[in-house]
Amino acid sequence: MSETIEKRLSGLGVTLPVAAAPAANYVPFCRSGNLLFTAGQLPLKDGKLQASGLLGRDVDTAAGKDAAKYCAINILAQAKAALGDLEKIRRLVKITVFVASTPDFVEQHLVANGASDFLVAALGEPGKHARSAVGTASLPLNAAVEIEAVFEVE
Helix, strand or coil, X not given: CCCCHHHHHHHCCCCCCCCCCCCCCCCCEEEECCEXXXXXXXXXXXXXXXXXXXXXCCECHHHHHHHHHHHHHHHHHXXXXXXXXXXXXXXXXXXXXXXXXXXXXXXXXXXXXXXXXXHHHHHCHHHCCEEEEEEECCCHHHECEEEEEEEEEC
């Protein structure tokens, strides 16, 4: 029997939080056929932003990677809320990583690695995904990173 996602998360020292409720007129996830789309997730831990401001000015790359990991944890919390069981994930198809950054900051891809590395560790082979890492002028609540995901599910 293969290792479950929950066991991998436990081995990583991660307990998924309760999925965050939407802050406006949208849903936190949406399923269409066998695809599950998550709304953008911020780097929240215990209800508090773990990184705010701009990469390249207020936040360094290492802290940005850590923030991306918290976004990914919140993505899995939304997937669990949507599916009831993370084992219904067939594969992570794609993540889009938005990095609030100064115009001269060019390490968005390194920030995104914080989420990608965590998701592969948590999901195993089905966690390997396509990805976009995009620099942006600002994000909601002054978050440094926001990430959305698309899963193929049962």
